[in-house]
Amino acid sequence: MLQRLIADVKESTGHTVRLTTLALAAAVGLFFTTCFLCAAAFVAVLQRYGLVAACLTGAAIFFVATLIAAASYMARKRALAKQAARAAEATRSAAQSLFADPMLLASGLQVVRMIGVKRLVPLLAVGGLALGLLARGQMSDSAEAAE
Incomplete structure (x- = not known):
């Protein structure tokens, strides 16, 4: 019984480490892609409209990216809170029905x-x-x- 519990913990930890590593690699790749896209947009706007417009365009791009990230974070946080509430309610109702x-x-x-x-x-x-x-x-x- 204890060996199975330890094996489950080891397996779960291994999965978590692998998934975290993959997520980190994806985040680094996305960061560099975003950097090069922003640099390309900056240079294109700089050549066509000037330095001030290029800086404002870069700021607008990062502002939109920040808004998207914040919205997805809040949506995920709400979904996890709802799921935790449902799980707690299910556990409570199961325990109450057993004792009744x-x-x-x-x-x-x-x-x-x-x-x-x-x-x-x-x-x-x-x-x-x-x-x-x-x-x-x-x-x-x-x-x-x-x-």
């Missing part, structure tokens, strides 16, 4: 009577830890599936 089941409550009371409260506390602590790890793994899996 009378058969589950009756079974729980019988287990407490059989085992005893003093022996049950460490078992509940381990079970709560396992449930937390399971819920965290399911939330990260659903976040990866949404992307």
Whole structure:
């Protein structure tokens, strides 16, 4: 069980590092492409209209690029917040429906009577830890599936 958990963490970390490296390479390529396109636009406007117009054109190009980046950032942030709220609501409703089941409550009371409260506390602590790890793994899996 522990080996599988460690292997999952290693695999997840490896995927994250690879994806981050690819995103960084794409960002560097996009940066240089944008630099050369801006330089070409600057030179073309400089030859046709003069220095002031060329500088204003360069500023306008970077301003538009900044607005696009800010808008995409805000849209992504809102989408992630909505997804997190949906996941939290689903987790809460699933937990509430389990505890509202009378058969589950009756079974729980019988287990407490059989085992005893003093022996049950460490078992509940381990079970709560396992449930937390399971819920965290399911939330990260659903976040990866949404992307």
